Amino acid sequence: MPIWNERIHEKRIEKGITLAQVADRLGVTEATAQRYERGNIKSIPYEHMCAYGEILNCSPAYLMGWENNSSVAVNNAFPIELKSFPLLGEIACGIPTYTNEDRESYIMAGTNIHADFCLKAKGDSMINARIHEGDIVFIRKQDIVDNGEIAAVVVNNENEATLKRFYYYAEKSMVILKAENTAYEDLIFTNDELNDFHVLGKAVAFQSDVI
The missing domain is CATH 1.10.260.40 (lambda repressor-like DNA-binding domains)
Structure with missing residues (x-):
């Protein structure tokens, strides 16, 4: 809830x-x-x-839940504009796993987040990017991202999805998906294997629970 x-x-x-x-x-x-x-x-x-x-x-x-003080500020107050983002399911931060789409779920967040949908992070491969299991990751739809950016990627003929840093080397016909946790090896795609995946979009923000 x-x-x-x-x-x-x-x-x-x-x-x-x-x-x-x-x-x-x-x-x-x-x-x-x-x-x-x-x-x-x-x-x-x-x-x-x-x-x-x-x-x-x-x-x-x-x-x-963005702040713990329930008092209404008297000075320097400003309205918080919210919008709903469709939550499409879970995305693996670790070994890629299938992502179920659930278009009836929505997450409320600020309108300053320029995203098309969001996913719930699962696993620990992106912890050094401060993305932990259960965090909500906001994704902007785009077919390609710049090297070093975090992307939501569907692999293995669209049966699995993962969140990783994206690196594309055109001269080698190679894509490397890197985790933000040294416990995980790189996912490497070369030549014809590049047909086995596509980029869902770029991770532009994430939302964590206050601990």
């Missing part, structure tokens, strides 16, 4: 506000407001998150 569901529920109970009052302010049914709190709805419109901040007298950033 996203952390905003829990925080909305906790703040509403703390302030003694009823679901009916919340629903009235949001302009939704009481059942929809209840589904938000139970986590049955995995994404929330930007205007509803802002409304929750006003109703519960706390910042949208606190509700989203």
Whole structure:
């Protein structure tokens, strides 16, 4: 369950506000407001998150789990604009594994992230790039990336996907996918093997839980 569901529920109970009052302010049914709190709805419109901040007298950033202070800043305040990104499944940070697409799941993040979709990291091969298992990695669709950039790559005839640093050497007809963990060997593709994979896109941001 996203952390905003829990925080909305906790703040509403703390302030003694009823679901009916919340629903009235949001302009939704009481059942929809209840589904938000139970986590049955995995994404929330930007205007509803802002409304929750006003109703519960706390910042949208606190509700989203981006900060732990629920107080509303008086000075230097600015609105946080959010959008939803489709979560397409898991991507291996280690030995490539199959990625299941789940287009009914969405992740809320800032509009400053210029991505088309996101994937959940699985494994530990990218830990030196600060990407850990369970992190959400935001991907911008593109067919090729520059050498040294982190890319989501589908390999082995589109049955597996992995997240690695990408290096292409045209003179050698070679692609090397490098992990950010010395425990993992490079994945090397040469000549006809280059037909066995394609780049899904470039990793442009990631989102981690606060520990």
